[in-house]
Amino acid sequence: xxxxxxxxxxxxxxxxxxxxxxxxxxxxxxxxxxxxxxxxxxxxxxxxxxxxxxxxxxxxxxxxxxxxxxxxxxxxxxxxxxxxxxxxxxxxxxxxxxxxxxxxxxxxxxxxxxxxxxxxxxxxxxxxxxxxxxxxxxxxxxxxxxxxxxxxxxxxxxxxxxxxxxxxxxxxxxxxxxxxxxxxxxxxxxxxxxxxxxxxxxxxxxxxxxxxxxxxxxxxxxxxxxxxxxxxxxxxxxxxxxxxxxxxxxxxxxxxxxxxxxxxxxxxxxxxxxxxxxxxxxxxxxxxxxxxxxxxxxxxxxxxxxxxxxxxxxxxxxxxxxxxxxxxxxxxxxxxxxxxxxxxx
Numbered sequence: 423x424x425x426x427x428x429x430x431x432x433x434x435x436x437x438x439x440x441x442x443x444x445x446x447x448x449x450x451x452x453x454x455x456x457x458x459x460x461x462x463x464x465x466x467x468x469x470x471x472x473x474x475x476x477x478x479x480x481x482x483x484x485x486x487x488x489x490x491x492x493x494x495x496x497x498x499x500x501x502x503x504x505x506x507x508x509x510x511x512x513x514x515x516x517x518x519x520x521x522x523x524x525x526x527x528x529x530x531x532x533x534x535x536x537x538x539x540x541x542x543x544x545x546x547x548x549x550x551x552x553x554x555x556x557x558x559x560x561x562x563x564x565x566x567x568x569x570x571x572x573x574x575x576x577x578x579x580x581x582x583x584x585x586x587x588x589x590x591x592x593x594x595x596x597x598x599x600x601x602x603x604x605x606x607x608x609x610x611x612x613x614x615x616x617x618x619x620x621x622x623x624x625x626x627x628x629x630x631x632x633x634x635x636x637x638x639x640x641x642x643x644x645x646x647x648x649x650x651x652x653x654x655x656x657x658x659x660x661x662x663x664x665x666x667x668x669x670x671x672x673x674x675x676x677x678x679x680x681x682x683x684x685x686x687x688x689x690x691x692x693x694x695x696x697x698x699x700x701x702x703x704x705x706x707x708x709x710x711x712x713x714x715x716x717x718x719x720x721x722x723x724x725x726x727x728x729x730x731x732x733x734x735x736x737x738x739x740x741x742x743x744x745x746x747x748x749x750x751x752x753x754x755x756x757x758x759x760x761x762x763x764x765x766x767x
Contacts, residue, residue, distance in 0.1 A: 435454050435668065442455065442457075442655045442656070443573040446651055451713075453675055461570045466629065466630065468558065468562060469526055470576070473529075475529075476513065476514045484509050485510050489504055489508075490504060491504055495524045495564075498523055499520070500522035500610075508528075514592060515592055517529065519595075519615070523564065526560075541560065544558035551578050553576075553578055555574075581652050584626075593626075599611050616630050618640070624673075626643050627642065638655075640653075640655050649672075675713055675714060679711075679712055687701055690729065690740060693732065695766050700762075701760040702726065704755040704757060708745060719747060722743065722744070724743050724744075726741030727740070732763050736761055738758060742757055
């Protein structure tokens with residue numbers, strides 16, 4: 423399904439999913455939704471949470487994990503054997519490529535001591551991210567009545583996870599080689615189940631899922647011309663096409679704009695210096711992702727004191743510039759002194 427005009431409305435979007443959302447990771451705006459806050463079984467897209475928690479732990483201590491009997495799981499698998507030993511970060515690679523339930527169990531037990539304790543960690547992170555309609559029970563996403571989320575909540579999680587460079591690198595790969603500590607010098611290549619990486623050139627991740635109860639679930643992320651979008655579908659028999667359709671719709675709606683054409687140099691009066699004024703500039707360039715056609719309504723707001731006392735060193739923070747759209751701040755930067763001035767008695 424392709425859209426040839428910007429006049430296509432959200433009402434005209436049709437997806438097969440029972441729940442869906444198209445979310446702008448840059449602005450936090452929902453561009454399209456269908457029952458986005460309805461609680462549903464989510465299957466293996468659960469592993470997005472498992473993976474990000476594991477990688478955040480590995481950044482502190484990338485411990486070696488020995489596979490044990492209590493880590494064995496039914497369903498999709500990395501086919502780990504009892505006695506196998508891998509680093510935590512290597513387990514994440516295999517888990518995200520082939521949706522290994524065994525790897526998910528191994529991560530949970532290695533990080534928290536048990537699957538139940540790890541679920542507490544998952545739910546704490548969900549609360550932190552504002553996933554208010556989510557409750558995790560398992561690290562893998564195998565069916566449980568009390569294990570559920572929503573399309574919207576999963577979009578929040580995916581947007582957060584994709585900010586992690588290591589996570590993004592893993593989920594963007596069509597295949598990965600996983601190294602084992604034991605058996606020594608063993609490596610295994612695992613191929614990614616996410617076909618959207620091949621079907622859609624702008625796709626940069628993230629995770630598939632399926633159980634009979636949940637149906638096909640899919641989270642994905644795509645980037646074009648500086649705009650990053652996240653799509654989530656739950657219980658969707660045509661998920662590849664639905665995600666592509668939502669992305670084409672979303673990229674036609676949005677654009678990344680720079681505010682460098684607006685006034686970028688201000689003058690601030692100085693007391694106690696031979697210089698009457700010093701130049702003030704943004705610490706960094708400002709840009710934002712907005713809906714096309716709304717750039718003219720962006721309002722620039724500058725916050726600075728009426729004057730400053732000398733001495734002032736170059737780079738000193740003296741204020742802030744903000745850009746607002748429809749009453750919401752969409753970008754900001756500190757204002758700093760572009761030059762120094764000395765005290766003069």
